[in-house]
Amino acid sequence: MAEHAAVIGIGQTKYDAKRIDVSQFGLIREAATRALEDAELGWKDIDAVVIGKAPDMFEGTMMPELFLAEALGCVGKPMLRVHTAGSVGGSTAIVAASLVQAGIHQRVLTVSYEKQSESNAMWALSIKMPFAPTMVAGAGGFFAPLIRGYIQRSGAPDDTGIRVALKDRLNALKNPYAHLKLPDVDFDMIANSPMLWDPIRYLETCPSSDGACAMVIGDEKQARRAAKPAAWIHATNMKTEPTMFAGRDQVMPRAGLECSAELYKKAGISDPRSEIDCAEIYVPFSWFEAMWMENLHFAPLNEGWKMTYEGATALGGDLPVNMSGGVLSSNAIGASGMIRFAEAAMQVRGQAGEHQVDGARRSLGHAYGGGSQYFSMWIVGDQPLA
Amino acid sequence: MSEESTAVTKLVTPVRVSYTYTPGVATGKFLRGIRRGKIIGQACDSCGRVYVPPRGACPRCASPTSQEVELAHKGTIITFCVVRVPSENIDAELPYCAASILLDGADITLFGLIQECKFDEVRIGMRVEAVWKPESEWEYNLANIVHYRPIEEPDVPYEQIKEYS
Amino acid sequence: MRDVAVVSYAQTPFVRSERARNEVEMLMPVIDEVVEKSGIERRKIGFTCSGSTDYLAGQSFSFVMAVDAVGAWPPICESHVEMDGAWALYEAWVKIQCGEVDSALVFSFGRSSMGETAETMTLQTDPYTLAPLGPDAISMAALQARAGLDRGLWSEREMAEVAVRSRRDALRNPEAQLKGEFDVDEILAEPYLVSPLRKHDCPPVSDGAAAAVIAAADVARQACEKPVWIRGIEHRLDSHQPGSRDLTLSPSTKAAGEAAGASSGRLDIAELHAPFSHQEIILKQALGLSDSVKINPSGGALAANPILTAGLARIGEASRQIVAGNGRRALAHATSGPCLQQNLVCILEGD
Numbered sequence: 001m002a003e004h005a006a007v008i009g010i011g012q013t014k015y016d017a018k019r020i021d022v023s024q025f026g027l028i029r030e031a032a033t034r035a036l037e038d039a040e041l042g043w044k045d046i047d048a049v050v051i052g053k054a055p056d057m058f059e060g061t062m063m064p065e066l067f068l069a070e071a072l073g074c075v076g077k078p079m080l081r082v083h084t085a086g087s088v089g090g091s092t093a094i095v096a097a098s099l100v101q102a103g104i105h106q107r108v109l110t111v112s113y114e115k116q117s118e119s120n121a122m123w124a125l126s127i128k129m130p131f132a133p134t135m136v137a138g139a140g141g142f143f144a145p146l147i148r149g150y151i152q153r154s155g156a157p158d159d160t161g162i163r164v165a166l167k168d169r170l171n172a173l174k175n176p177y178a179h180l181k182l183p184d185v186d187f188d189m190i191a192n193s194p195m196l197w198d199p200i201r202y203l204e205t206c207p208s209s210d211g212a213c214a215m216v217i218g219d220e221k222q223a224r225r226a227a228k229p230a231a232w233i234h235a236t237n238m239k240t241e242p243t244m245f246a247g248r249d250q251v252m253p254r255a256g257l258e259c260s261a262e263l264y265k266k267a268g269i270s271d272p273r274s275e276i277d278c279a280e281i282y283v284p285f286s287w288f289e290a291m292w293m294e295n296l297h298f299a300p301l302n303e304g305w306k307m308t309y310e311g312a313t314a315l316g317g318d319l320p321v322n323m324s325g326g327v328l329s330s331n332a333i334g335a336s337g338m339i340r341f342a343e344a345a346m347q348v349r350g351q352a353g354e355h356q357v358d359g360a361r362r363s364l365g366h367a368y369g370g371g372s373q374y375f376s377m378w379i380v381g382d383q384p385l386a
Numbered sequence: 387m388s389e390e391s392t393a394v395t396k397l398v399t400p401v402r403v404s405y406t407y408t409p410g411v412a413t414g415k416f417l418r419g420i421r422r423g424k425i426i427g428q429a430c431d432s433c434g435r436v437y438v439p440p441r442g443a444c445p446r447c448a449s450p451t452s453q454e455v456e457l458a459h460k461g462t463i464i465t466f467c468v469v470r471v472p473s474e475n476i477d478a479e480l481p482y483c484a485a486s487i488l489l490d491g492a493d494i495t496l497f498g499l500i501q502e503c504k505f506d507e508v509r510i511g512m513r514v515e516a517v518w519k520p521e522s523e524w525e526y527n528l529a530n531i532v533h534y535r536p537i538e539e540p541d542v543p544y545e546q547i548k549e550y551s
Numbered sequence: 552m553r554d555v556a557v558v559s560y561a562q563t564p565f566v567r568s569e570r571a572r573n574e575v576e577m578l579m580p581v582i583d584e585v586v587e588k589s590g591i592e593r594r595k596i597g598f599t600c601s602g603s604t605d606y607l608a609g610q611s612f613s614f615v616m617a618v619d620a621v622g623a624w625p626p627i628c629e630s631h632v633e634m635d636g637a638w639a640l641y642e643a644w645v646k647i648q649c650g651e652v653d654s655a656l657v658f659s660f661g662r663s664s665m666g667e668t669a670e671t672m673t674l675q676t677d678p679y680t681l682a683p684l685g686p687d688a689i690s691m692a693a694l695q696a697r698a699g700l701d702r703g704l705w706s707e708r709e710m711a712e713v714a715v716r717s718r719r720d721a722l723r724n725p726e727a728q729l730k731g732e733f734d735v736d737e738i739l740a741e742p743y744l745v746s747p748l749r750k751h752d753c754p755p756v757s758d759g760a761a762a763a764v765i766a767a768a769d770v771a772r773q774a775c776e777k778p779v780w781i782r783g784i785e786h787r788l789d790s791h792q793p794g795s796r797d798l799t800l801s802p803s804t805k806a807a808g809e810a811a812g813a814s815s816g817r818l819d820i821a822e823l824h825a826p827f828s829h830q831e832i833i834l835k836q837a838l839g840l841s842d843s844v845k846i847n848p849s850g851g852a853l854a855a856n857p858i859l860t861a862g863l864a865r866i867g868e869a870s871r872q873i874v875a876g877n878g879r880r881a882l883a884h885a886t887s888g889p890c891l892q893q894n895l896v897c898i899l900e901g902d
Contacts, residue, residue, distance in 0.1 A: 002649045020395040023679060055611035056633065060401050062606045062674035063633055066888040067681070067791045076806060079788045079893070080642065083633040085612055091630055095642060102648035103552075118678070123474040124611045130407050131417055132439075132528040133477040136484070136497060144467030145486055149551040152465070152510050152544065198468035198505075240599075240629035242445030242618045246435035246493030247549055255626035370615050374629075399683045401674065405609035405666045410573025441619065442576040448593075448622030450579065 004384050005100035006223035006230035007345040008107075009039025009216035015179035015330035018117040019210035024064060025071035028113050031212035031335075032072065035109065039216040040227055043073035046216070047105035052082040052092025052112035053334035054369075057124035059115055072111065084238070086282065086369025088112065089213065089337025090376030093365075094236045096217050097378075101233075106219045113212035114334040121208060121333070139284065140205060142371065144197035147287040149251045151199065154290070156305035158199075161286035162190045163308050165204045165328060168283070171315060172325025174354035179209045179330040204286035204328075211332030213339045220384070231345035231380040234362070235266035243371040250372055256295040259375040260366075264297070267379040272364075273298050276379070278320040278357040280343035281366035282336065284327045289313060293321075296366065315355065323347065323355040337367030341378055348382045412442035412451060417526040419456075423518060427492055429453040435493040439528065459516040461489035461534070462542045464550045468505050477529070483508050487534060488550050495550060496528075502535035510551075511541040554768040555647050556778030557899065558654075559588035560867035562761035564726040565855030568664035569758040574608065577760045578620035578660050586656065589764035590774035593622055596764065597652025599629040600643045602636035602659040602859055606671050617660060628652070635659065636761060636863030637824075637885030637895050643765055644784055653767045659860040660760035668756055668858060675889060677791060689753060691889040692827040693745040695798040699829055700747055704799050707747060710828040711735045714751040714853055717828075721850025724868075728855040729755045752828040754856030761857075761864045779870040779899050782880075783811030786895035793890055804837040804884065804894040811896040818844045819878025822865035824886045826852045833891065834884060844882075848872055862886065866897050873901040 011034025013019070019027055028051075036042065049072050051065045065072070065081040072079065084091040089112040096110035125138050136142050150156070169185045172178040182189070185203075193202040223230035239259035241248070260272075269275045281296070283289045293304030298319060307313050313321035322328075324343045327336050344365035346352045352360075362381045368374060409417055412428055416439045419426035427436045428451035430444030436455050437444065444451055466485035469478075478484075483505050486495035498516070500508050514534040524530045561584040563569075563577055586593050599621055605613045614631045623629065632638050636659025643655035672688035699705050712735055721730035738751045771778040787803035787810075790796045808814070821844050825831035831846065840846070847853075849868035852861045862885025869881040880900045887893040 002651070021393070053633075055605050056674075057605055057611050059678070060399075060674065061678050061682075062671065063604060063888070064678075065633075066675055066788075066892055067677040069788050069791045069892070070795075074788050075790050076787060076803065078786050080638060081633050082630065082642075083614070084629075084631050085615060095630065095645075098645050098649050102645050104645065104648065120474065126473055126475045127610050128475040129610065131409050131413065131526060134475045138473050140471065141467065141469055141473070141484060144469075145465040145484070148467060148510070149465040153548070153551070194470065195468070196471040198470065200467075238628055238630060239626045240618060240623055241626040242623050243615055244494060245445040245619075245624065246430075246433075246437065247446070249549070249551070251551060253626075258626055370612065373615070373618075397679065397683070399678060401682075403606070403609070403666055403671050403674070407609065407665065408570050408573070410576050411571055412576065413573065414571075441616070442573060443579055443619045445619040446624045448579065448582070448620060 002101040003103050004220040004232065005097045005217055006232045007215050007380065008218040008223055008226045008230050009035040010342045010346055011035030011038060011214045012177045013211045014177055015209040015211035015332055017207065017209065024115050025068065027115055027210065027212045028068060028111050029071055031214040032109060032111050035214035035216050041107065041216060045107055046073060046109045048078040048099055048108050049074040050080045050082065050092055050096040050108060050110045052088040052338065054088055054114055055124055058119055058121045060119035084369060085374045086333065087337050087367040087374040087376040088369065089335050089339065090341050090365065090367030091238055093215060093338050093341045094238060094376055094378065097233050097236055100217050100219050107222055108217045109214065110217060111212060111214040112335040112338040114332040115210045116208050117210050140197040140200055143285050144200050146251050147199055147285060150287060150291050154302040154305060156290060160290055160305040160308055161204045162187060164286035164289040165190045167314050168322050168326045168328040171323055171355055172329035175324045178325045180207045200285050206284045206327045206331035209330050209332040211330060211335055213335040213342050215342055229349045229382065231348045232384040234379040234381050234385040235263050236378045237263040238376045241373050243373055251291065252295055253372045255373060256368065256375045259377055260296045263377050263379060267385065273319060275362065276364050277360040277362050278323060278347050279364040280322055280324060280340045282327055282340055282368050283322060284331065286328060289321060320357045323352060323357060337376060340367050341365035345380050348380050410442050412440040415454065416440055420528060420530050421524055421526050423521065423524060425457045425459060425489065427455045427457050429455050436491060437494050438489060438492045438496060455491060457492055458490035460537065461487045461514060462547055463510055463512045463514060464488050464495050464547055465510055466500065466508055487514060488547065498531065499533040501533040511544055511547060513537050513539040553648055554780060555644055555765055556771040556780045557870040558764050558766050558771050558775040558778055559585050560763045560870055561585040561588065562726055562864060562867060563759045565728045565757045565759040565857050567728060567756060569662050574660050575616055575620045578617055578658065581760050581762050582620055582658060585762040585764055591654055591764060591766065596654050596656050597628065598643055598646045598655040599627055600639040600655060600657050602632045602634050602639035603661055604633055604859055606674060607661040607663055607666065607858055609666055635859045635885050635887050637866055640763060640765065640863060640866060641784055641786060641895065644781060647767050653770045655765050657765065658760065658762035659863050661858050661860055662758040663756045663858050664758050689745045689748065691793065693748045694793060695890045696747050696829040699799040702799060705829055705832045707739060708735060709832060710752050711739050713828040713831045717847055717851050717853040720848055721854035724849045727850040728757050730850060730854055754826040754852050757855045757857040759857035759860055761860050761867055763867055777874045777901065779873045779901060782898040782900050784897040785810035788893045791892060798890050799833065801833050801837040801891050801894060804834055807894050807896040808838045811898050813838055813882055813896060813898060816880055818880050818882050820845045820848060820869060820872050820881040822847055822849060822869040822883045824852050824862045824865050824884050826856050828853060830891055869899050873899060
């Protein structure tokens with residue numbers, strides 16, 4: 001019943017700690033205009049806009065999509081604002097795709113962004129509440145214990161996280177949009193960087209970035225007409241489970257395991273490791289690459305770290321992961337999920353430049369959020385799914 | 387540079403919003419216990435699992451948790467991290483060890499600080515007990531428990547606590 | 552397009568302050584009720600979508616805790632909009648149109664009583680040019696009311712009449728908050744709150760939660776005796792800057808109404824999300840509603856205005872009216888943003 005949908009334009013801003021050269025308007029325009037140019041479309045061609053962003057308190061504004069109406073070119077048009085925690089960039093793209101798949105619209109612009117420098121995101125994450133002391137220091141304080149839990153159960157070598165960080169930081173050097181670029185990065189630099197939330201070191205964590213990412217999603221007619229290759233959306237999926245409940249496996253969440261299994265089924269994939277050419281996944285702390293390799297069924301349980309160790313996830317490996325440099329290199333929170341989805345699409349469109357995986361025909365985009373409880377994913381390919 | 391050619395890169399708008407937070411029925415009952423030096427969890431009406439602090443629902447069953455269960459002040463470290471980075475609004479001094487602690491009788495962990503031992507002695511499975519503020523300082527606040535400290539009991543084997551991590 | 556129907560609706564009573572219960576405790580019975588009434592097994596509902604805002608709860612990621620009330624175990628396919636629940640219902644309707652699922656649970660919730668809602672809404676305005684001036688929600692609405700009064704498009708008496716009628720109709724709605732018999736002349740004698748608005752022209756501060764289950768035709772027919780069909784659902788956005796549009800008009804409501812098919816059949820009822828009395832007059836004009844259409848039998852947003860839930864409640868109230876046999880075809884409307892900036896129109900029909 002669903003119509004075909006495809007990514008026909010992609011635009012990203014330069015990610016940086018403080019984009020003081022632009023307002024929130026300027027930031028989203030930068031990404032959206034590039035996406036429209038890539039799609040060879042104008043603002044008037046767009047039927048609807050779907051925007052995503054992480055908590056509004058990160059900028060100190062409430063429902064900013066309302067004041068962004070003109071900048072998003074959606075006056076007189078339908079506009080939706082999605083927020084599903086850290087997975088929001090991915091979920092936003094999925095909602096935009098569903099408007100096309102449902103046959104409601106032909107060309108949808110989807111944008112996600114964060115401009116953390118305009119307020120204080122660490123404050124917004126750890127607002128002092130009555131009734132209980134505040135002990136969880138931002139996202140690192142929440143996720144570090146989960147990483148320790150993973151190390152305990154998998155017996156992974158202590159330097160797994162360092163190896164992931166090194167790979168992603170080297171990949172970032174090939175990506176013109178990446179925020180954190182360390183030309184001299186090597187194993188020792190990461191190993192010797194300060195421990196922030198033991199076992200997470202400074203260079204094993206993501207930066208805090210300003211930035212926006214945009215895509216134009218079109219129907220089959222648009223995709224066939226476009227001058228540039230399209231990234232055909234083969235399957236999308238979203239799954240959620242509660243944050244805290246008795247017996248919840250927070251290290252290897254069932255929502256992620258089921259989300260990816262269903263996704264592969266929809267995309268007609270039976271052996272993801274061999275059938276997917278590359279994956280851009282949400283790794284805000286280096287160790288999560290190993291954990292997600294298992295959660296995404298690329299490796300057996302407790303063996304995800306081996307893929308990093310053996311170089312399988314490097315650019316030249318059999319399943320390159322985070323070719324863009326990943327969240328470790330650019331983290332505009334609300335956009336981070338969409339950047340993953342966009343990188344997956346860039347790969348199958350053959351437009352990833354220096355971080356292009358040769359012959360990538362089918363790729364995975366992945367995002368997660370909350371307490372490892374919100375998942376959104378898509379599979380895109382260079383041809384429509386038969 | 388003339389003023390005309392200087393880009394405006396910053397404007398400051400102080401924002402003040404104030405809220406009256408209320409804990410809800412279930413957490414309110416828990417806080418009344420904490421005020422009296424007791425840790426009172428609640429069991430799920432449908433699966434019987436014990437939540438602490440209770441938030442009013444067993445998310446697993448989407449059922450209320452109406453039966454109150456008094457819990458021990460001792461528990462086991464399920465996992466932990468050592469925080470060495472400053473952060474907004476944090477009540478502890480750096481560095482500190484924050485742990486997920488499974489109190490005896492509970493089916494869910496709560497966060498607590500580990501003190502009165504060296505960080506490199508903290509481990510998964512370690513037994514700890516709650517250290518309370520003096521009774522005269524007790525309020526409706528989980529901060530009445532200032533931290534947890536190790537006790538002379540053998541570690542709980544990982545296999546027995548695996549499902550709580 | 553697939554035929555999709557509202558198969559059940561439930562809400563808390565809307566009240567000035569839900570001090571005792573937290574959001575999860577407020578939501579759980581509502582979701583239990585709406586799922587029970589839908590006749591669809593909870594595990595078989597294919598999609599869940601909610602609407603809420605962090606600025607009501609005063610904490611980031613406030614929607615995450617609401618998942619505790621849903622029964623998201625085993626994990627569910629779920630989404631959230633930082634918008635009124637009416638738009639959550641739209642997203643769910645789109646999901647059903649994709650053919651991936653046949654039914655969806657939609658809900659929204661919030662406790663406006665925790666903060667200072669009118670002032671908080673200042674943060675909805677352009678942070679560079681408007682928010683520094685500190686316009687709160689009531690002042691923005693007052694600018695709009697003044698524009699219409701000065702142009703002779705409505706009078707203060709007509710505004711008062713809207714308020715009196717709304718609160719009288721709310722007497723028949725056990726879940727409404729502000730209700731009673733008021734006299735137009737008496738309230739017109741009262742002082743201004745923010746000129747030209749008097750207290751009665753403004754909505755109460757309300758806490759509450761609402762939920763609906765929607766389903767595709769085959770499922771709806773099987774589960775439910777009186778499905779209420781969604782014949783059209785559309786939404787549009789207007790310019791944000793109050794100086795860049797005519798505040799006395801609502802082009803986005805007009806466009807959404809036309810696209811949803813508001814004028815393609817006789818309407819019996821309209822539930823309009825007009826938090827301020829003069830906004831009902833603007834909406835009625837934008838939608839071209841004749842005097843034969845019964846407006847806001849529930850009392851509307853002047854009787855209870857839980858932020859980001861009041862729009863979903865309009866769809867719920869309109870479908871209740873159809874189920875009760877008080878009409879066959881109804882229009883439900885939701886709004887968001889300062890001065891009716893964003894608007895959604897949903898056309899509902901009984902069999």
